[in-house]
Amino acid sequence: MADILQTPSLWVLGALVAYGIAYFVYSKWVDEKIWESSPDRPTPAHMYMDGVEFFPVSRSVLYGFQFKSVAALGPILGPFVALYYGWVPALLWIVLGNMFIGWVQDYSTIMITVRNEGRSMGPLVYQYVGERPRSILLGYLLFYLLIISAVFIYLISLFWAAFPGTFLATLTIIVFSVIIGHLLYKMQANIYAVTLLAIFAVVLAVFIGVKVPGPEQRINEALGKNAQAFWMVVLAVILFIASIAPMPTFITPMNFVSTFPALAGVAILIIGALVSPAVGVTLKQPTYTEFWPKIGPLFPVLFVSIACGAISGWHSLVSTSTTGKQLDVETDARPVGAGAMLTEGMLALSALAAYMVLSPEEIGGKISSFVLGATRLSSSYLGGTAAMWKAFFALFLVIYAITVQTLVTRYWRVFSGEVFTGGLSFLGNKYIATITGLAIPVLFALSGSWWNLWIYFGGSNQLLAGLALMLVAIIIVRMKKPPTYALLPAIFMTIVTISALIWETYVYAHGVWVYLTTGDATVLQAKPPLSEHPKAAFAMNTVFVFVGIALVLLGLMMTYYLVEAFKRAKQEAS
Amino acid sequence: MPLNRRLRAAGRWLRDFLYGALYHQLYLDSMKYAASYRDFVLFMLYSDLLGVPLFSNTLTLRLLPYVLGELYGWRVRAVKEKDVTDVAPELG
Numbered sequence: 001m002a003d004i005l006q007t008p009s010l011w012v013l014g015a016l017v018a019y020g021i022a023y024f025v026y027s028k029w030v031d032e033k034i035w036e037s038s039p040d041r042p043t044p045a046h047m048y049m050d051g052v053e054f055f056p057v058s059r060s061v062l063y064g065f066q067f068k069s070v071a072a073l074g075p076i077l078g079p080f081v082a083l084y085y086g087w088v089p090a091l092l093w094i095v096l097g098n099m100f101i102g103w104v105q106d107y108s109t110i111m112i113t114v115r116n117e118g119r120s121m122g123p124l125v126y127q128y129v130g131e132r133p134r135s136i137l138l139g140y141l142l143f144y145l146l147i148i149s150a151v152f153i154y155l156i157s158l159f160w161a162a163f164p165g166t167f168l169a170t171l172t173i174i175v176f177s178v179i180i181g182h183l184l185y186k187m188q189a190n191i192y193a194v195t196l197l198a199i200f201a202v203v204l205a206v207f208i209g210v211k212v213p214g215p216e217q218r219i220n221e222a223l224g225k226n227a228q229a230f231w232m233v234v235l236a237v238i239l240f241i242a243s244i245a246p247m248p249t250f251i252t253p254m255n256f257v258s259t260f261p262a263l264a265g266v267a268i269l270i271i272g273a274l275v276s277p278a279v280g281v282t283l284k285q286p287t288y289t290e291f292w293p294k295i296g297p298l299f300p301v302l303f304v305s306i307a308c309g310a311i312s313g314w315h316s317l318v319s320t321s322t323t324g325k326q327l328d329v330e331t332d333a334r335p336v337g338a339g340a341m342l343t344e345g346m347l348a349l350s351a352l353a354a355y356m357v358l359s360p361e362e363i364g365g366k367i368s369s370f371v372l373g374a375t376r377l378s379s380s381y382l383g384g385t386a387a388m389w390k391a392f393f394a395l396f397l398v399i400y401a402i403t404v405q406t407l408v409t410r411y412w413r414v415f416s417g418e419v420f421t422g423g424l425s426f427l428g429n430k431y432i433a434t435i436t437g438l439a440i441p442v443l444f445a446l447s448g449s450w451w452n453l454w455i456y457f458g459g460s461n462q463l464l465a466g467l468a469l470m471l472v473a474i475i476i477v478r479m480k481k482p483p484t485y486a487l488l489p490a491i492f493m494t495i496v497t498i499s500a501l502i503w504e505t506y507v508y509a510h511g512v513w514v515y516l517t518t519g520d521a522t523v524l525q526a527k528p529p530l531s532e533h534p535k536a537a538f539a540m541n542t543v544f545v546f547v548g549i550a551l552v553l554l555g556l557m558m559t560y561y562l563v564e565a566f567k568r569a570k571q572e573a574s
Numbered sequence: 575m576p577l578n579r580r581l582r583a584a585g586r587w588l589r590d591f592l593y594g595a596l597y598h599q600l601y602l603d604s605m606k607y608a609a610s611y612r613d614f615v616l617f618m619l620y621s622d623l624l625g626v627p628l629f630s631n632t633l634t635l636r637l638l639p640y641v642l643g644e645l646y647g648w649r650v651r652a653v654k655e656k657d658v659t660d661v662a663p664e665l666g
Contacts, residue, residue: 048650049647050646050647050648050650050651051605051647052605052606052609052647052651053606053651053660054650057594057598058590060586060587060590060591060594061590061591061593061594061598062594062598063591063594064590064591064592064593064594064595064596064598065594065595065598065599066594067591067594067595068594068595068596068598068599069599120657120659120660120662121659121662122657122658122659122660123655123657123659138658141659184600184604185604185607191597195596247603247607248603248604248607252600252603252604252607255599255600255603256596256597256599256600259595259596259599260596263595263596314662317659317662318662320659320662321659321660321661321662322602411661411662414658414661415658418658419658
């Protein structure tokens, strides 16, 4: 048995205790003293019950749904970036961020929806802050969707290129998803039979991933450094079809099938981290490296590198658009919102553990090393061959990412239809919107500077969280209650994220400036093949400078309006 | 609480959790999909309830007993102002 201090177990258990305190003490206090939640106050699920959007759901079902909805790739891949500072800063941010900010946002945004007739984020901003801020929020979300698409398209294509066999495994899942969609919606097949078919699809996909890596290997060898670009194009075609096809034929069944490996992978990782002392898996990462490694200073970059798992702005949209409309009683908001977010923190810690058990040489700057770490954690207590676990976790990553990306691409299309009006209404056309929603992110992803784009993604995502918390503070002030528990995290997140966005914009701008003045292309943020074409790399970096400036300006404008609304609320309340 | 009751409660919790994680999204999507068609039919037949006289005749009255239970939900959905953030996907 390994020394427990040298395994991930103790740290995961310690975090569990911290989360327990956050849940049983802090969140209970907020729930009882600030919101004064009552099981007798009717919720929108009862007031507007229509059986479609509004209907009461039991808290354990809603907890499972909320957990599945918020736990995606953010908490799994974020720790990789944060590890550049060592595992202790990453661990502290996951634990403290979630304890004082993460659950606060998820729980409170459910409560603001419940207390405001089931309104989602857009109408709430409109009601409490104003019409222009709502338009700014939508503009901000447009950039956010482009960035998140670029990051995910890059990562999926990277995983396909790095793990031959994974593409065919993914294709297997997609084909079975289409069949399952047909069985469910056209033939009204029994759900148990469909479930068995979904599990069979996953097992078959893993089998194919192990046994048939050959064709993809040959493609990668033939294309060399252009292989990833090729996979990006293949992915864009799949996403285009997913975005255009009716939901029940593609996205809905794929979302369903992908939940099985995702949930299994999460459970395997969490248990693997907890039992690590018994099976001798030890820590190999440095506890702390330096304040200023190559990805940027610890403040503010660390706080945006791990988004979901510590705090994520997107959760506020999920909480207000779906969960808040199905809450049976107000007192369920705590187990559903806070409970699911703190559980997601556990997932982030387990993913961190998967990286912690690898040496710096094994990681070697490759994000795909997660598969290696996860394989080590799982095979140590479940047995099985390394090839099988590698195929499983590679599929786990890709399926998670591709499911999210199909939804993002489709959402971009719906979003474009709403945002682009008047002379720009052609951009909202179903096909044009899908093409632009794929072409721009693919171009971004081709730059290969996913590190920097990840910071943009984390920064914009976390800034959304800061803005949501500010909105919560405004509503609490209007309730004549003390807003400090939401206001302080809001201020912290806003400062940190805007600083991170400014930093990353500076990184791109510095490269552009140096290239312009000296002609040195090595400072540009680009990887092969784009880095071999300095002018193209320069053009992309210039675009990223403008994207960064746009995110910062929109964020600052939104912050200004929220602060003004907060002041107004305080005046009216006093 | 006796042990067997505790175990039963834990089993129920696990079942509900798994349902929520695995099937609830599928259920929601299916309900929205079905509602999109149903709402269209109801709009064609009973749009006069929203002040839009499209197809009011004796046939709609004969169908009324069959759709009475759905009219309230349909009216709420039809008159509610839609916002693009209502359909934010669950991305995590």
